[in-house]
Amino acid sequence: MAAQDAAVDTASGTAESTVDSVREREIAGEQVHLDQVYRRLEEKIHEAEFLMNDAAKRGQVGTPGALAERDAQVFRAGVHLNRLNNEFEDFLFGRIDLLLGQDGKKGPDGAYTSIDPAEDAVRPDGTADIAETLHIGRIGVLDSDYSPLVIDWRAPAAAPFYRSTPVDPGRVVRRRVIRSKGRKVLGVEDDLMRPELRATLNGAELPVIGDGALMAALGQARSHTMRDIVASIQAEQDMVIRAPAASVTYVEGGPGTGKTAVALHRAAYLLYQDRRRYSGGILIVSPTPLLVSYTEGVLPSLGEEGQVAIRAVGNLVDGAEATEYDDPAIARIKGSSRMLHVLRRAARGALEGPGEQQSRRSRRRGGEQLALGEQAPQPHPAQRLRVVAFGARIELEGEELRRIRQTVLGGTAPVNLLRPRARRLLLDALWSKSAAAGRAGDVSRGDPELAAELRSSFDDDITSEDAFIAFLDAWWPELTPRGVLAAMADEKRLGRWARRVLNQGEVRRLARSLARAADGAFSVHDVALLDELETLLGAPARPKRKREYDPLDALTGLEELMPHREETQRERAERLALERTEYAHVIVDEAQDLTPMQWRMVGRRGRTATWTVVGDPAQSSWSDPDEAAEARDEALGSRPRRRFELTVNYRNPAEIAELAARVLALAMPGMKSPAAVRSTGVEPRFAVVRDGDLARTVREEAARLLDRVDGTVGVVVAMRRREQAARWLAELGDRVVALGSLEAKGLEYDATVVVSPAEIADESPAGLRVLYVALTRATQQLTVVSGDRDEPDAAGVPDLLRE
């Protein structure tokens, strides 16, 4: 028996060592290639540095053609320099071995372009020769003889690396993912696309190493930042990433199908493909600041930084950083398109300040019945205009002033932009009341020029008077979005502006919530209101920032590439983002969550843009998805849409996906969940609160998971518990994060604890969908903690999650 075991051991030992030596040989082969790439890159760096310095010295001399050529050279050199200086961790990550192609055409990167194999590429006996090998990396590198050493992952020649599948392999026989760190190749993982072939490369059989790169990537521990998926983009994802940027690219897919990853890679692809066009900027709108910080490292890792702004939907308006989440009932009011009517009235109504109204009311009363000895109330400064012109006193009061204001507000222009017209009508009214007007009438019959002069000096006289200036500031103040929002916190005034739009209860709740905004604590939904108000009011003229003149700015793209400039790429991106109000391409992540008012805000940033919209209706936390869809359609206008669907869940193991699907069936009956790509054999765990101590139970369950995974643990609780939960977990270290249910959107952890499904589901009308989001955050393990409210069965399974 023992002898037999030993024999088996020896046999498998030999097989293993053979595999190991093949693996090592293959790794060594890739190392030779990588060394060659780095040698070439060093040459390019020297060339680039020389070119940059030379260009800087020469300034602007030469013919326009020569200058353009030099600019282009400098641009290319700069791109290399900038990216190479970043020293990527896995600069070279892929390789494909291809059959002979149908035609002999080569693309600009030196690779053959045909997708299908030539007719005689495979011999009748099933053998074939590898005709071409391409290495894929983060940027393209040509050898000195223009043969491709590395193909940029976004180049057409690299597409088969992502698109080829065993069902539709094209020319690809073997697809290899290369893992490296710095300049050292660490490993390779192969997928065979044509397993039926016996292919040879340089006379030797093509070896196949490992179980495939995708599984290796999915099994890795997660950190607090997202990684790029450039080495393992799947075919259906690649179709979206490389879709032409015409009008709207619309992508739907369940949790974990890679929508966020695809959106980010698409931004990098679009920049590669048409850098000039997208120098107008790409905006990525993300639902939460947490998701922004989770994803913002991906683009730099793809070599792109300068032109892309990732912003949370609550941070789209400069200077207004939303820190608060509204109750679902308030969010529903603030997000609804009904608010547009209220804001339109408020933007005009706020011209009349509260003091002005009160003063008008009490003066009316005071005029009627002033008690003996009682002082007549002082009028508000905006209630009476008293000026002296040509030595005579002229006054406008009450009804006259009101009529002028109404006439001006009859125009459709933003309120702040109507101020010059209001000023003119005031002067007209004063003029027609003045004796000078009569005199001018007489004069004008004889000499119109003299009459005009008289009027003009009348205007000058008045407009230089302090009384007139003070009156105008009080009567037609420059309104700010914050000021109007604060005015809306006055329940009485809000009630007037919301008449026939909101009911009394809604007015009360909204006014109360806006009182917090008046103190500067904006909620995510307030920001869309501020943006709408900015449009309704008209932005006050801002002084333009003066930029220093730099002759190098004239060189195409050079400014962003000069590594020695004081402003870093990131600073430049931030500055441009501040100055920019519209973008060339807008990407909306988690689009199902945008409210109608938010869609209007985002829509204004991409009026002439092309769009990529990714989302999942099943994860919508907005209670009326139909209304949001209507608003989305309005923002996107009649632009044609190309629709894509992502169908595979790369995040959750099948065991977790199956549990989440039970909630999906309750939340959206009939909706299909995506197929999980892997299973771990670890079933979700159900724990019931022990000894009535929720804090201790959650802490113990989180600690248990920390022992079982290498990476992060997310603890998802109902929104009202998020601060409490952070305290419960404080001592467990920074691998554990406490999250409110709405904050979990888009994020993922190695393991998650979902605390009280019933509490999360009952929090809002969309609660079941929010719970579905919470249950789909784990890449490896899930624990569900139930309290009494969850009505757990004997096995601890809460009512909502039972089959």
Ligand SMILES: Nc1ncnc2c1ncn2[C@@H]1O[C@H](COP(=O)(O)OP(=O)(O)OP(=O)(O)O)[C@@H](O)[C@H]1O
């Ligand atoms: N082709 C791939 N190769 C490796 N990992 C992938 C691939 N596609 C997706 N993933 C991984 O799967 C996880 C889910 O991706 P992502 O967050 O983009 O999905 P999502 O559709 O936006 O999910 P959700 O809707 O739940 O927010 C991420 O860890 C991502 O890196």
